[in-house]
Amino acid sequence: MAGIYVHIPFCKAKCRYCDFASFPEKIGFAESYMACVCREMSKRSAQLKGMKFDTLYIGGGTPSVVDENYIAMIIAAARKYYDLSENAEITIEMNPGTVSAGKINLYKKCGVNRFSVGLQTAIDSQLRELGRVHNLNDFVMCAKLLSGENFNADVMIGLKGQTADDVKKTIQVAAAFGASHISMYALTPEDGTPIYTDYLNGELPDSDEVAELYEEGRKQLEELGFHRYEVSNFAKKGKQSRHNLNYWRRGEYIGFGVSASSCIGDTRFTNTFDLDEYFKCILSDNFAVIDVQKITPEDKKDEFIMLALRTCEGIDLARYTQLFGGDFLTDYAEVLKKMSIYIDISDKNVKIKDEYLFVQNTIICEFLRG
Amino acid sequence: MGNRQNIRNFCIIAHIDHGKSTLADRLMECTGQVSERDMEEQLLDSMDIERERGITIKLAPVRMFYKASDGVEYELNLIDTPGHVDFTYEVSRSLAACEGAILIVDATQGVEAQTLANVYLALENNLEILPVINKIDLASARPDEAKKEIEEVIGLDASYAPLVSAKEGINIREVLEDVIKYFPAPQGDEEAPLKALVFDSYYDNYKGVILFVRIKDGKVKAGDRIKTFRSDKVYEVVETGAFNPALVPKDGLSAGEVGYIAASIKSIQDVAVGDTVTFAENGAAEPLPGYKKVQSVVFCGIYPLDGSKFNDLKEALLKLQLNDASLLFEPDTSQALGFGFRCGFLGLLHMEIIQERIEREFGLDIITTAPSVSYKVIKTDGTELFVDNPSHLPPASEIEHMEEPIVKADIYSPPDYLGQIMDLCREKRGVFMQMTYLDKSRVRLEYRLPLNEIIFDFFDSIKSRTRGYASFDYELEGYERSKLVKLDILLNGEVCDALSMIVHEDSAYPRGRTLCENLKDAIPRQLFEVPVQAAVGGKIIARETVKAMRKDVLAKCYGGDITRKKKLLEKQKEGKKRMRTIGSVEVPSEVFMQILKTNKD
Numbered sequence: 001m002a003g004i005y006v007h008i009p010f011c012k013a014k015c016r017y018c019d020f021a022s023f024p025e026k027i028g029f030a031e032s033y034m035a036c037v038c039r040e041m042s043k044r045s046a047q048l049k050g051m052k053f054d055t056l057y058i059g060g061g062t063p064s065v066v067d068e069n070y071i072a073m074i075i076a077a078a079r080k081y082y083d084l085s086e087n088a089e090i091t092i093e094m095n096p097g098t099v100s101a102g103k104i105n106l107y108k109k110c111g112v113n114r115f116s117v118g119l120q121t122a123i124d125s126q127l128r129e130l131g132r133v134h135n136l137n138d139f140v141m142c143a144k145l146l147s148g149e150n151f152n153a154d155v156m157i158g159l160k161g162q163t164a165d166d167v168k169k170t171i172q173v174a175a176a177f178g179a180s181h182i183s184m185y186a187l188t189p190e191d192g193t194p195i196y197t198d199y200l201n202g203e204l205p206d207s208d209e210v211a212e213l214y215e216e217g218r219k220q221l222e223e224l225g226f227h228r229y230e231v232s233n234f235a236k237k238g239k240q241s242r243h244n245l246n247y248w249r250r251g252e253y254i255g256f257g258v259s260a261s262s263c264i265g266d267t268r269f270t271n272t273f274d275l276d277e278y279f280k281c282i283l284s285d286n287f288a289v290i291d292v293q294k295i296t297p298e299d300k301k302d303e304f305i306m307l308a309l310r311t312c313e314g315i316d317l318a319r320y321t322q323l324f325g326g327d328f329l330t331d332y333a334e335v336l337k338k339m340s341i342y343i344d345i346s347d348k349n350v351k352i353k354d355e356y357l358f359v360q361n362t363i364i365c366e367f368l369r370g
Numbered sequence: 371m372g373n374r375q376n377i378r379n380f381c382i383i384a385h386i387d388h389g390k391s392t393l394a395d396r397l398m399e400c401t402g403q404v405s406e407r408d409m410e411e412q413l414l415d416s417m418d419i420e421r422e423r424g425i426t427i428k429l430a431p432v433r434m435f436y437k438a439s440d441g442v443e444y445e446l447n448l449i450d451t452p453g454h455v456d457f458t459y460e461v462s463r464s465l466a467a468c469e470g471a472i473l474i475v476d477a478t479q480g481v482e483a484q485t486l487a488n489v490y491l492a493l494e495n496n497l498e499i500l501p502v503i504n505k506i507d508l509a510s511a512r513p514d515e516a517k518k519e520i521e522e523v524i525g526l527d528a529s530y531a532p533l534v535s536a537k538e539g540i541n542i543r544e545v546l547e548d549v550i551k552y553f554p555a556p557q558g559d560e561e562a563p564l565k566a567l568v569f570d571s572y573y574d575n576y577k578g579v580i581l582f583v584r585i586k587d588g589k590v591k592a593g594d595r596i597k598t599f600r601s602d603k604v605y606e607v608v609e610t611g612a613f614n615p616a617l618v619p620k621d622g623l624s625a626g627e628v629g630y631i632a633a634s635i636k637s638i639q640d641v642a643v644g645d646t647v648t649f650a651e652n653g654a655a656e657p658l659p660g661y662k663k664v665q666s667v668v669f670c671g672i673y674p675l676d677g678s679k680f681n682d683l684k685e686a687l688l689k690l691q692l693n694d695a696s697l698l699f700e701p702d703t704s705q706a707l708g709f710g711f712r713c714g715f716l717g718l719l720h721m722e723i724i725q726e727r728i729e730r731e732f733g734l735d736i737i738t739t740a741p742s743v744s745y746k747v748i749k750t751d752g753t754e755l756f757v758d759n760p761s762h763l764p765p766a767s768e769i770e771h772m773e774e775p776i777v778k779a780d781i782y783s784p785p786d787y788l789g790q791i792m793d794l795c796r797e798k799r800g801v802f803m804q805m806t807y808l809d810k811s812r813v814r815l816e817y818r819l820p821l822n823e824i825i826f827d828f829f830d831s832i833k834s835r836t837r838g839y840a841s842f843d844y845e846l847e848g849y850e851r852s853k854l855v856k857l858d859i860l861l862n863g864e865v866c867d868a869l870s871m872i873v874h875e876d877s878a879y880p881r882g883r884t885l886c887e888n889l890k891d892a893i894p895r896q897l898f899e900v901p902v903q904a905a906v907g908g909k910i911i912a913r914e915t916v917k918a919m920r921k922d923v924l925a926k927c928y929g930g931d932i933t934r935k936k937k938l939l940e941k942q943k944e945g946k947k948r949m950r951t952i953g954s955v956e957v958p959s960e961v962f963m964q965i966l967k968t969n970k971d
Contacts (some may be wrong), residue, residue, distance in 0.1 A: 189927050
């Protein structure tokens with residue numbers, strides 16, 4: 001089963017750490033943009049006849065800033081042009097302070113059954129430092145509107161001045177207000193974002209401190225019944241994100257809108273990051289792809305391993321054989337022996353041991369070609 | 371072919387900075403060998419390293435024609451020589467091809483220690499010596515004192531020495547006239563069987579090995595069948611010629627002349643510098659006396675950074691050895707560094723030059739181990755052996771005692787820095803011998819110093835402590851009994867052979883301490899904690915810890931991130947390739963250089 005991703009490149013204001021394609025000043029173009037996305041979906045559908053999809057993810061930016069009717073339009077188009085299963089997981093990202101009961105009701109009416117809320121931290125001063133437009137109170141309001149729904153809260157670690165207690169408090173707040181899923185990410189200061197200067201000035205916690213925050217956060221999450229299934233993702237039983245699991249199992253997906261990526265068969269392609277160019281391409285009845293990559297069988301294998309080892313289920317041995325032929329345990333016997341201290345091997349899976357998941361790069365590198 | 375009476379073969383001897391290359395350039399200009407317009411600063415120093423460092427490493431011959439005041443045109447062959455103490459061997463090679471030597475003395479500095487050594491070499495080779503006082507244009511020039519020093523220190527009559535300024539082009543013609551007047555024309559029998567001394571060679575991609583020769587007897591031309599005394603392999607001469615200083619083909623060479631022979635010699639190993647070339651049939655019976663075998667003074671291991679480049683490194687060393695016979699090497703293996711070579715050098719500078727040439731001229735990345743000297747080990751069973759590689763040292767229980775090479779060092783300095791120099795020599799276990807005031811502004815200090823103390827950073831230290839005013843020269847004196855120990859470095863409990871060194875007992879602790887501290891910073895964090903220990907004879911004397919890595923993860927990886935994240939991981943993996951695995955510890959190759967910087971002053 002494959003996934004559909006739709007990118008909404010609008011938000012209220014850029015956060016200091018954000019390097020996604022999002023253009024708060026161009027929100028006036030939202031209507032035209034949505035029309036273009038529908039047109040792109042229609043144009044692409046001919047190539048994907050017969051493919052079955054069972055997740056739809058509307059991300060951004062902040063999809064909840066645009067008129068909810070546009071979202072309804074997108075979901076309708078997805079159903080119209082693609083074979084989206086009856087019980088598909090449909091997720092929408094939203095930020096506290098941009099939602100209302102009306103919006104959420106319409107989303108639900110259109111079939112949205114999973115929400116992802118950008119909480120980041122429950123400490124208001126840290127929210128301001130990040131350039132977020134909401135405060136803790138806004139999150140509480142938002143969570144109350146989502147009461148009883150299946151929703152994720154994003155939590156960040158590695159913030160300026162953040163303590164382990166701050167992380168725990170944030171998790172406790174998210175859990176108390178009903179989150180069924182928590183993504184706990186380490187802040188990654190990207191070159192070109194305002195927060196990068198904080199990093200250069202040594203104002204952010206160092207890697208040891210981040211590791212400590214992660215460990216404290218992970219313990220808190222486990223205590224509250226959130227089980228880790230990927231290095232940064234924790235869920236109550238049965239509440240894992242199917243859409244994201246598809247990425248880590250190296251499934252196929254199709255992306256629409258500015259900057260969206262796709263992986264179909266042995267080809268990866270990415271749309272332009274430039275909003276004007278996107279308009280130009282779509283309106284002239286072209287696709288907006290700027291980069292196409294053919295994936296060799298070897299690269300595919302590397303991708304499969306690199307993604308699977310991020311997860312707690314690890315490499316599915318049967319799926320490896322199904323995809324590549326051969327037997328993983330035989331093909332990688334040497335590396336497995338060398339890395340045996342850090343790895344658990346069962347008859348179904350090969351996974352990185354829990355205590356080494358946060359230092360996985362070194363271990364994954366051993367499995368890569370070259 | 372010119373009349374032998376009209377040929378002069380000579381070289382120039384000078385201390386570094388006394389103006390040797392500049393004078394050579396002026397001589398070439400004056401004889402019309404090159405027009406001023408074409409002059410590239412210091413023509414003979416053709417290697418980049420030579421120009422950058424302002425030194426001559428390789429000897430470079432050049433042929434000039436000069437119409438003297440007697441109306442006769444002379445052929446002058448100048449064979450440039452290196453000035454640094456490390457390259458004495460090269461000097462002796464060029465001396466053997468000459469009848470005369472110009473001795474340049476700086477009018478502001480007088481005779482330097484190292485000049486003396488080369489003058490004695492020249493005298494040993496029965497060369498005529500023509501003193502030339504240079505830099506007379508400088509305000510501080512004191513030509514009369516310089517002449518007096520030549521007479522007193524060397525015992526040469528300097529009354530007729532030309533006073534010149536190579537920089538300003540003053541009195542250059544006088545030097546040429548004196549060369550003709552004072553240097554003898556070459557001897558040799560044109561009719562005798564060919565005897566040509568190979569004084570240098572290099573590998574040309576099109577012509578094969580090019581031999582630089584001085585014809586002692588007989589003549590040689592294209593088509594002749596030749597052989598060397600060393601290999602007996604027969605080659606047909608393809609081309610002969612002279613140097614301008616580029617190779618210029620010329621029909622035949624005969625006794626007394628200096629030139630080159632190309633004979634499609636493909637294998638570098640077949641020809642040795644110092645060898646004699648003769649005819650394959652009816653050749654000379656006896657070779658010319660060769661050169662003294664070189665004695666390596668400083669040793670180090672050289673390994674390819676990329677283990678698969680072992681053969682490239684071997685090829686590079688062979689090609690370098692072809693025109694630098696003083697470079698010695700033999701294959702060696704290290705647990706940490708894999709396959710490589712143990713190399714012997716004439717000195718530290720020589721070692722640095724070779725390392726640089728391998729990297730620049732052959733584009734190879736190399737790892738070098740800490741320099742070492744050759745120690746004499748007297749075993750309990752009475753046998754003796756020399757060890758330059760710490761990992762070849764016998765177990766302590768089999769060693770009765772050890773001896774280390776000692777040098778006699780001459781340090782010249784203005785009196786203001788005596789205190790700093792004496793402190794440094796004391797730190798380096800030096801023994802003060804004597805101090806002589808050469809004049810009000812110059813003092814000569816004589817010290818006996820262990821060679822292993824000066825191979826690290828003595829030269830840099832002395833320069834920095836005297837703001838560059840002091841100069842330093844040394845010669846090997848012999849071996850002396852000493853309390854030496856092997857300092858081992860253990861990573862995660864395993865000895866890393868490439869990091870072992872032999873040190874004096876008293877410096878084992880401070881050096882072990884510094885090494886551990888440096889290594890702690892240089893070794894990246896691993897998945898586990900890595901103890902870094904220094905040990906002597908199994909006893910730990912210092913310890914640091916590289917903490918285990920705690921975070922090494924890409925926070926997010928969703929649909930749009932996969933390609934970029936994969937590239938990041940591949941880059942990380944690429945970085946690992948540049949590391950060596952010691953036991954279970956991955957160590958970047960820079961670490962091996964790190965220990966060259968043991969002293970932080």
